Amino acid sequence: MKKRLKVGFWELIARIVLKNRLAILGVIFLITVFLALQWKNIQFSFTEANLLPDNNEVNNQYHAFLEQFGEEGNLIVVGVKDDTFFTPKAFAAWNQLMTSIKAQKEVDVVVSIHDLKQLQKNDSLQSFEAVSFVDPTKTNSQDYLNSLRKELFTNMPFYEGLLFNKKNGTIRSAIYLDKKIVNTAHRKEYIVKDFIPKITAFENETGIDLRVSGMPYIRTLNAISIVNEIGLFIGVSLLLTSLIFFFFFRSFRATLIAILIVVVGVMWTFGLLGLFHYQITVLTALVPTLVIVIGIPNCIFLTNKYQQEYSVHGNKAKALQRVITKVGTATLMTNLTTAAGFATFIITSSQLLKEFGIISSLSIVALFFLCLIVIPIYYSYQPVPKPKHLEHLNRNYTRVFIQWIEKTVKYKRRYVYLVALFLFLVSIIGAFKIKTSGSLIEDMPKNTGFYTDILFFEKEFEGIMPLEITVDTKRKKGVMKLSTLRKMDELQKTIEEIPELSKPISILNLVKYTKQAYYNGNPEYYELPTSQEKSFILSYAKNGVKSNTTNLMKSYVDSTGQVARITTFMRDIGTGNMAKIEEKLWDKANQIFPKDRYHVVMTGKALVFEKGTQYLLDNLVTSLLFAVLLISLLMVFMFRSFKMVVVSLIPNLLPLFITAGLMGYFGIPLKPSTILVFSIAFGLSVDDTIHFLAQYRQELANNNWKIKKSVFATIKESGISMFYTSVVLFTGFSVFLLSDFGGTVALGGLIAITLAFGMLSNLMLLPCLVLTLNKSLANAQEFIEPKIDVLSHTQDNDDTEY
Structure with a gap:
């Protein structure tokens, strides 16, 4: 009776679908229109991926920093390394470029050679004056520009590392955008429509190649x-x-119908993004393609089943009904396991991964219902399949492939186990070679101009990724205490000793500059004032003048004078190197800043990203174990057999180990993109296992519980569909190899490789395990009545009409 109820459910679904075809298509159309209207809410992410939970201490420190000092990633740098820069024509064009950029409302401050200010002592007023470093009336003279260059590199240590590299002769300008637009669409509009055209015009006019970088x-x-x-x-x-x-x-x-279904599925995915007001990130941007790659195999499986049924009895109505009744649950469960692989990211505390998990899993489940409903309805209006459409069922290459599988399983089972064991052991060794990477720019497109410019600034100015250190003196105006400045100087010297970090910037630089100015600009006095010098030098500074530079330096001390900020920029380094640098800086900070008198915080976008990568790595095993547990529970629910769960897991875990081994041997690091591979690939690979075991259970019933006969019948029945769908998945994920993003390439390539091994494992290792583990069985002990009838046994006297 229970079995009849299960069968009846899918028969009822089949009747509803086939007898209400136009109404159901109308509902699908309305859903599509509704979700299409949500596209207007789609936004693109304007910041880097934040992989940490919102309440994480590192995130809290970073947000506190932003509240105190504003957005730290508002700096754009324009660099030039060309011998013709200090010529009248090029220098005049540079002045015009920087003046036009400075005039834009989107720009806060421009620090550039063309209007550089230098401090001079005015004894009569007992103050410092900001005077122009460049005399615009003399810039037409080559001799003047030559002397200007020499003066800059010799007597202006304050600007070294900020505006020039004395060793290599590289020049750059620092452009600070309005912090209010940095994380908005306005930033893109300004950079694309205004800033870049100005840079291009300068290059066309002078023939000088400009380098541009900076987080915005x-x-x-x-x-x-x-x-x-x-x-x-x-x-x-x-x-x-x-x-x-x-x-x-x-x-x-x-x-045609397969294309139409996945296109509608893609439309629904974009609609879900808009409905939930999720931003398009580097992860959610992949979901529409995943819908296509996963949707086409669904269409293959259902179309193949329809044609198989029709080829058996030639009854179109019965074939359409059985597409739903015989494989409805199997297709549902395979899509649920696929969705489960993505849904595991929902349990993480990272908002980025949660959004990716929600959108991808919902899209996959929605796609299942779309395929299951539309394909039978479509074929109900189409003529019956012609003989040429059924030829693929007995095509030579598929027959040869399936026969090879059968022979291997029948006669070379021992070799299958030996090869599997060998691959497992070799993969384990390779897995221990895997390294981690927390680089913010590693996955950026490397064949683009802006990535080349990043490398340029890494070489010339030690990088462009900001690392921030704040020193809270716990008392107002404590920053300007000479003792605090000396401690900051010690820390900055440690930063300068680290080759991966740039020359630091802080209020300390300005204090040193005031001493140099007091001693008539002598660069030998660019240092902290002594106790005796402090009082009369700072008395001049109190009457100081405003300039772009001094205004900029005000953002390095909070309004109360209690908290100081030290900014340095870092090269593209991995998680391990970052941890060593962080440890070295903390050792020095803890040594010179007693915790009872000072509170030191290290933050910045680069550090947050590195910590986010480490967070993902720490949760990788948890996420994968959750996927295995979730899918195992589904298998238990379907088959009610612990032995079948073991049988199903082994062929799907082996490809994951092989992938991990390949990553180790080929130097592919664990990073946010490659971490996703394992859960996604596991969820997809298990689909073949479900199809195989579901068909196997039906074959047992059809063959009087003869295990060996049932296994080979299953290979013949399900092998072609498993082969077809695996080829589509492999090809589909290989599309990501076209990406310019290293992470996307790694994601697509690794999943494709994993699925290829997964197909072979499910077609060879899985039947071998079934034969071995069930060798002593003479009945259906391992297949007691399941909770879900994965392959329904439909009566031959179907009465479906349409």
Whole structure:
């Protein structure tokens, strides 16, 4: 009776679908229109991915820093390394460029050679004056520009590391954007429509190649690259998977409906992003392509089942009904396991991963219902399959492949186990070689101009990724105490000794500059005042003057004079190197700043990203174990057999170990992108296992519980569909190899490799395990009545009409 109720459920669904075709299509149309209207809410992310939970201490410290000093990633740098820079024509063009940039409302401060200010002592007023370093009336003289260059590199240590590299002769300007626009769409509009055209015009006029970098600039061009790749991935994946679909079925009608279904699925995905007001990030940008890659195999499986049924009895109505009744639960469960692989990211505390998990899992489940409903309805209006459309069921290459699988399982089972064991052991060794990477720019497109410029600034100015250190003196005006300044000087000297870090910037630089100015600009006096000098030098400073530089330095001390900020910039370094640098800085900070008198915090976007990567690594095992547990529970619910759970897990865990081993041997690090591989690939690979075991259980019933006969019947019945779907998935994920983003390339390539091994494992190792573990069974002990009838036994006297 229980079994009849289960069968009846899917028969009821089949009748509802096939007898209310137009009404159901109308509902799908309305859902599509509704979700399409949500597209207006879609926004693109204007910041880097924050992988840490919102309440994480590192995040809290970073947000506290932003509240106190404002957005730290508002600096754009424009650099030039060209011998012709200090010539009248080039210098005049540079002045014009910087003046036009400075005039924009989006720009806060521009610090550049063209209007550089230097401090001079005015004894009569007992103050410092900010006078122009450049005399604009003399810039037409080559001799003057030569002397200007010499004066800059010799007597202006305050600007060294900020505006020039004395060793290599590199010049740059520092452009600080208005902090209010840094994380908004206005930033992109300004950089693309105003800033970049000005840079291009200068290069065309002078023939000098400018280098541009800084977080606002990098974020903008990186986001544009992400958006451009969305269209590329959707187009290429749709083209390739459709061609494969057509190659398998040789039917334009079948290919057309598959394309239509996944296109609607992509529309729904974008609609869900808008409905939940989620931003398009480097992760959520992948979901539309995933929908295509996962949707086409669904269409293959259902279309193949329809044609198989029709080829058996030639009854179109019965074949359409059985597409739903015989494989409805199996397809549902395979899609649920796939969705579960993505849904594991929802349990993390990272908002970025949560959004990716929610959108991807919902899209996959929605796609299942779309495929299960639309395909039978579509074929109900189409003519019956022609003989040429059924030829793929007995095509030579598929028959040869399946026969090879059968022979291997039948006669070479021992070798299958030996190869599996060998791959496992070798993979374990390789897995221990895996390194981690917490680089903020490692996955950025390397064939772009802005990435080349990043490397330029790393070489010339030690990087552009900000690392911030704040020193709270716990008393008002405590920063300007000579004892505090000396401690800061010790810490800054330690920073300068670290090759991966740039020359630090703080209020200390300005204090040193005031002493140099007091001694008539002699660079030998660019140092902290002594106790005796402090009183009369700072008395001059109290009557100081305003300039771009001194205004800029005010952002390095809070309004009460209690908290000082030290900024340095870092090269592109990995998680391990970052940890060593952090440890060295903390050792020095703890040594010179007693905790009872000072509170030191280390933060900055680069550090937050590195900590986020470490957080993901720490949660990798948890996430993967959750995926294994969730999918195991689904298997238990379906088969009610612990032995079958073990049988199902081994062939799917082995490919994960192989992938981990390959990562170790080929030097592919664990990073935010590659961490996702394991849960996603596991969820996809288990689909083949479910199809195989579900078919196997049905074959047992059909063959009087003869295990060996049932296993080989299962290989013949399910092998072709497993092969087809695996080829589509492999090809689909290989599309990501076209990406300019290293992380996306690694994600696509590793998942494709894992799925290829997963297919072979499920077609060879899985049946071997079933034969071995069930060798002593003479009945269906391992297949007691399941909770879910994965492959329903439908009566032959179906009465479905449409």
